[in-house]
Amino acid sequence: MMKRTILAALMAVPSLLHAQQIVLKNDQIKRTLSFDGKVWRTTEFSNIKGDKRLPVKSEELNILPMTGDKTYSITDFRVQGKPAVSTSKDTSFIVITYTPVIKADAIPALLRIKYYLVKGQPYTRKTITLIYDKMATVDRLEVERFVTDQTQTAEGGGRGEPVFINNQWFTGLEYPAGYSRHTDGNTPKDYSRYYEKVGNYSYIDLDGRDIEPHAQKGLTRLMHFPGYTLPNFQIESKTAMMGVVQERETAPTAFMHYMTTMWKAPRSFLHFNNWFEPEAKDLKGDGLLNIWRAFKTAITPYGVKMDAMVADDGWQERKSIWEPSPKYFPNGYADVKVLSDKLSHEGVGFGLWLSLNGYTNNIDWGLENGYKEAKRNKYFSQYGRNYSLSATKYKTEVLQKIPAIAKQVNALYYKHDFNVLSDMDEGNNHPATDRHGHEATLDAAIEILTATRKMNPAIYQNLTNWVWFSPWWLMYSDYLWMLAGDDGTNGNWPEISTRAMASTDRDTYIWRMFGNPADRPLVPISRLMTHGIIKNSRGMMESKEDNIQDWAEYVLMHYGRGTLLKEWYISPSVMKPEDWKALCTVDGWAKKHLAALTNTVFVGGRPDEGNAYGYIGWDGEKGVLVARNTQATTQKLIIPFDQSAGFKGLAGQSYKGSVVFPYQDTYPVTFTSGKNIEIELPGYATMAIELERGTSAGLKKEIAPIPFTINNGVVQVTVPATIKGRCDLLVIGRPETPAVKINGDTVMVLRSNKGRLNNFAGYAKSGMPSEKAAAWTMYTFDLLPYAGKNIQIEFSKVAGFESYILAEQVVNVPAARAGNNILWAITNNTRRQTVRIF
Incomplete structure (x- = not known):
């Protein structure tokens, strides 16, 4: 059907041919290209209904050579032959081929642009292939470059971020290190988003090569930095996409709907990590197995299912490329497999910490054995050393080895730490710049992640230090690090409980990055790694006066963030029966409300300045709220009851709340969708409320005043x-x-x-x-x-x-x-x- 539709546009409608137009469309969206006698240019995006139109003046591409500022666009080419039309299953394609009319080192001998879309999806995509007849280098490739009407407004953009146009359209590169600019072609400036350069952030120096020297009103640019034509003298662009917002959606909501067609689906993963537990870090005996047995005895009565026991950094031989330490595994991976099998036999899986670039391993040993070290930029040079992930010898080995390890030992989970992704050295398959080394090492990382998943499709993948909050990371990883310190207690505001200060620490980081509704990441909070729940023999994150309610509130805040990656850094030996009760009932409650918690949004103010705050998540007409008051006086937490807080239902409907922690009662107010929810929080209180359709019949419990x-x-x-x-x-x-x-x-x-x-x-x-x-x-x-x-x-x-x-x-x-x-x-x-x- 799709093929007949497109062919009709090309062949059966003379008026369209006379007008020299191509319309690539499905049942949701269409892209119109017009022929000016020399080249085809995109002139409009629109929905099928026709009430959402985005006229554009497009250059289709822009090539920046390594030297100078002169760029090349579609005007430097001429079309060859007719556009090629094809279909494969539900995907329809138009491919247009061009040859150059000028000669320059960065100009390819052949240019191929592919436009395509999938039936039923309100998105259209585009890729560019540059085909050279010799080795060449491209500094920057713009996959989309167009000017919109000056009345159109644009927002968003940056590294790995989409651009929202007029709250009706969204566009970007489907790549974590694609760069998008809008408004004048240079907005936002690099690292100018509110949540960038915060915490444990990644920094890459673009050396100003992202900047368009001739800014133009309404200009949108989607670009990346490919570097060398490897292999076969070709450069394949990253994929550009354009989506249209559907009825009753905001642009961010529509974008997240699009992401559900792209990402690794949200999955809950509960595991123990051995980092803080000495018995479990000794992997040569049954230490890890015995810890699991203690967990199993405690959690089984509550119906809690642990997914895996994870060995963190230290299991490996550092003078190797990811071989097991003979101290623990004298027979290599055969012994690791024995450990994994033992755990599996007793009802739990196995996972490993593993840095893709060899960070924390012995880099001097690697240099002596022919591996290349990454030349990190000034920012990353303050941290540890690592191998070049794009250098041929190391990449070839880990691309085979890391997926094979996961399959051989039946690993359910990889924690990929220390993702530097900076390399400015010569000879590592990219030009010796930070921007090109970043793309080359990121491409290598993506290859490894993809190959691992292909070999072990069920594996959970977690990317930690120095990632950034591009939603397109979630095509390759289940979870992303929240960019905080590993652990900590925040002492900026008076709180008597150390456990409360630990919650404030995590939540202040999340507030700083996700607490500004006007400029926050699109990555769901539920996808963040938060370093989990810590309770061990060292007494971390607590004081001896902390009580069971302090512990229960700390656990509830961890789960209440919507956290899908549930990490237990817990020593069973220090847990009391009431500790297990608090922990396991929260786990069970979170499992029951998984769908709503997966969609949590931060609401409220900065926690370490005495503000009330919380997390609200919706699953259709059912919601959950977990909230805290960090000061002694009673406060009201004001929560938007609309799409900005994840609610997608109709306005004007009545909702009621049931308090489920720290007590059980009907909340004595009826809420109306479309109007703010106001929750009264007593001093230093942590509360959980379940929300659903209906009216409140509750009465506020009267408490005698204190004269x-x-x-x-x-x-x-x-x-x-x-x-x-x-x-x-x-x-x-x-x-x-x-x-x-x-x-x-x-x-x-x-x-x-x-x-x-x-x-x-x-x-x-x-x-x-x-x-x-x-x-x-x-x-x-x-x-x-x-x-x-x-x-x-x-x-x-x-x-x-x-x-x-x-x-x-x-x-x-x-x-x-x-x-x-x-x-x-x-x-x-x-x-x-x-x-x-x-």
């Missing part, structure tokens, strides 16, 4: 009699706390903490420091012994601090429901109240 007076700096307060579990006097000093007396007696500090300002990992600090961070200390004092009593609180100073009472007050409610996929309602029969008393 107090202040006289000459002395607070008289009546502690409620109906408190249970927790009633704290919070004292926050800025910077120092006063001494505290209750009823004239000095009282013992229950918990304490202090600020560690802008305490971000050095390698991931860029763009992160808060200008509002200020020194603080925090103490809590237990008021439970004073329940129902009038007390007098005295402070040793009258300024430079603030004080609150945080009370859990008893309410009369039904018993909480329980189950493996139901969050533990850890304070079901109390409601939190915070009152500032000074």
Whole structure:
């Protein structure tokens, strides 16, 4: 059918031939090309209905040689013969061939442009082949270059990012290192997006060769930096695409719909990583297997399924190209296979850490054995060394070996760390520039990822350090590193719980990159690697005073981000039964709500500046919200109820909420789609709410007020009699706390903490420091012994601090429901109240 449609346009309609036009179309979109007597140019994109049209003036391509600024476009060629029309299954093609009319080193002997589209898809694509009769070099190749009407507005663009035009069209190169510019041909400037150059970012110097010296209003450019004509004296461009926005979609929503046809489908993957567990890092015996047995005993009653046990960096012989360490595996991969088989026999898979470029291995050994080291740019030179991924000897070996390892040992998962992708050296199959080395090494990495998946189709692939948030990475990798420090606690804002500070650390990084709705990555938050849940014998990420609710909230925030890559850096030996209960019930709840959590969006403000925030995800008419208040006073979290927050339903519909953590109750407000959702969060509270169609019949639980007076700096307060579990006097000093007396007696500090300002990992600090961070200390004092009593609180100073009472007050409610996929309602029969008393 598609072939007949196109042939009709070319052969059966004389008027079209007379007008010298070709219309490539399917049932969704069409691309019109016009012939000017010399060349064919794209003149319009439109949807089939005809109510969305994008007239363009196209140059079709642009070639920049290695030297000088003179470029070559379609005007430097002449068409040869008639356009070739073909179809393969549901894909229709038009191929047009050209020969040059001028001679220059960068001009090919033959130019071939292929346009194509797939039935049922509102996208059209284009590739360019440059065919030379000798070795040649191309600095920059623009696969699309067109000017739109000056009334059209454009947004987005950058490295690996699409351009959105008039909120009706989206276009880009289907390649993580394709560069897109719009508005004047030079917008955005390199590394000018809000989320770029933040954290553990990647930097590549384009040396200004992305810049169009003759800026033009309405100019859009899609380009990459191919370099040498290898092999066969040809250059194959990356694929350019143009998509049209469908009814009731925004351009970003339509783009993400397009991505579902391209990416590795979202998959949840739960695993243990041995990095922080000494017993599991000793791979020569049954250490890893014994850790799995401990996990299995604890999680099986909850129905939790662990997918794999993963050996992180250290399993390999560093003086080799990815051979196992004889210390652990004297018989090489045969022994690795034995370990994998043992785990499989006992019900769990196996995974490996492996850096594609040999980072952390012994590069001096490699140089002695004929492998090439990458010549990293100034930015990457501050870090470790690695092999050139594009150099012939290393690439040839790892392209065969890395996929073969996955198949041989039946690895379910690869964690590919330290993706430098910078190489400025001669002799590594690219010109000696950062931009060309970047493309060549990225192409090699993609070859390896693709070959691995071909050999082991079910494998989970994770790319960590120095990736960037191009959505087109997800064609090759399941997950991308969030570009934070490996672990950390954020001490910019007063929080008494170290576990809470650990959540604030992760979430502040995510806020910095994903918290600006006007300029945030298109990669779903659920696809981020976050370095998981840490609990080990070293006491990382916690203090001894942290309690079970602190742990439960920390676990919930990890899963509540929508995290598909669920990493457990957990030592079973330090876990108590209640720790397992909190962990496993959250895992079960997240599995039940997987579809909604896969679509999470960050909402709210910067966590480490005292703002309320959270993550909301929708699956049709059902949603989930996990939210936190990082300060002592009650706050409202305001959430858009539209496509900007992932909701794709109709406006004007009624929705209700069910609180499922830390208690179970109906949220006492009916929400209306199209209008903001407002959630009230008590001081220092973490909450989970499930959303669905309907009206709320809930009533807000009334809590008795906490009366107090202040006289000459002395607070008289009546502690409620109906408190249970927790009633704290919070004292926050800025910077120092006063001494505290209750009823004239000095009282013992229950918990304490202090600020560690802008305490971000050095390698991931860029763009992160808060200008509002200020020194603080925090103490809590237990008021439970004073329940129902009038007390007098005295402070040793009258300024430079603030004080609150945080009370859990008893309410009369039904018993909480329980189950493996139901969050533990850890304070079901109390409601939190915070009152500032000074």
